Amino acid sequence: MTSKQRIEVTVNGTRHVREVEPRLTLADFLRHELHLGGTHVGCEHGICGVCTVLIEGRTARSCLTLAVQCDGADVTTVEGLRDPETGALHPIQQAFVDGHGLQCGFCTPGFLMSTVELLRRTPQPSEEEIKEVLGGNLCRCTGYKHILESVQLAARRLETPQAG
Numbered sequence: 225m226t227s228k229q230r231i232e233v234t235v236n237g238t239r240h241v242r243e244v245e246p247r248l249t250l251a252d253f254l255r256h257e258l259h260l261g262g263t264h265v266g267c268e269h270g271i272c273g274v275c276t277v278l279i280e281g282r283t284a285r286s287c288l289t290l291a292v293q294c295d296g297a298d299v300t301t302v303e304g305l306r307d308p309e310t311g312a313l314h315p316i317q318q319a320f321v322d323g324h325g326l327q328c329g330f331c332t333p334g335f336l337m338s339t340v341e342l343l344r345r346t347p348q349p350s351e352e353e354i355k356e357v358l359g360g361n362l363c364r365c366t367g368y369k370h371i372l373e374s375v376q377l378a379a380r381r382l383e384t385p386q387a388g
């Protein structure tokens with residue numbers, strides 16, 4: 225029998241203290257302990273990217289990360305993107321809606337979190353830079369064209385909020 229380990233993790237600005245099994249993944253911790261179902265689980269092998277979250281502002285596969293590795297860390301999930309005051313969608317989320325960057329939506333949280341990191345680092349990325357970063361996320365519905373265009377729309381809007 226493995227002994228549980230106490231961890232303190234800040235998720236979307238809220239501190240959580242839990243006793244967890246050392247083998248518990250961050251994805252399962254978020255989904256089952258904290259009931260944050262926005263982080264999806266697909267391949268569980270680091271391939272599909274649907275489980276992508278930000279740890280200390282950097283993207284990470286939550287299916288390949290243990291919850292105990294996040295002790296003391298700051299984690300952001302897709303639920304943390306909305307404006308906490310108004311509940312409004314983050315500009316990147318709105319751009320995916322307006323740009324038809326999703327169909328079933330299963331892959332969307334991963335694409336959104338990857339885009340957050342991309343546009344923080346490179347506010348006006350080239351098409352090649354977008355493809356390079358989003359190449360780590362799989363989508364079975366859209367054919368990627370609308371996702372690419374949604375990221376470009378988000379980049380324009382973040383620079384000039386009135387941009388269409």
Ligand code: FES
Nearest residue numbers: 266268270273287
């Ligand atoms: S579920 Fe984590 S990369 Fe696929």
Ligand code: FES
Nearest residue numbers: 327328363364365
């Ligand atoms: S929108 Fe369905 S998998 Fe991407």
